[in-house]
Amino acid sequence: MNTLDAAFHLARAYPGGKEALAARLGKSAHTFRHELTGDGTAKLGLIDAESMSMFALQMKMPTALAILNSMAANLGQMVLPLPQVMDLAGGDCMRGLAESAREFAELCADVTGSLSDGRVTDNELARIERSSAELIAALQGLNAAVSAANKASKPGLARVA
DSSP, X not given: OOHHHHHHHHHXXXXXXXXXXXXXXXXXXXXXXXXXXXXXXXXXXXXXXXXXXXXXXXXXXXXXXXXXHHHHHHTTOOOOOOOSSOOXXXXXXXXXXXXXXXXXXXXXXXXXXXXXXXXXXHHHHHHHHHHHHHHHHHHHHHHHHHHHHHHHTSOGGGGXX
């Protein structure tokens, strides 16, 4: 999907519509409509697109990440949520390591199970891709915990850097 189309649909679905979202962004509804449609020289900026997504997340809209996902897909990428179940910022590095090891074991089981008959079905491929994404998310959580532990171990002024 075109990223501007994703922004337009998100704004239209926002509670109160484009006018309400324009007000939250501190823009006139007229200017915002032009930015969403790309009329003339009007352009929707990255900061506004990020704010739109954050406001949509606050409203618990199911399409809150449409702009981000559209941009990622157009660039041949995918978006992975940072682990929220695992709050590792408190320094629980070993828990993060264990979670990463568990996710890797699940990926290994999915791959070997899928290859056992010499072919990989669409459902097996989807399961492997999901397991891979979960492993990456767990590793990101582990990296965040280790980074927090590193920062916490530095003396006062060095923590700022």
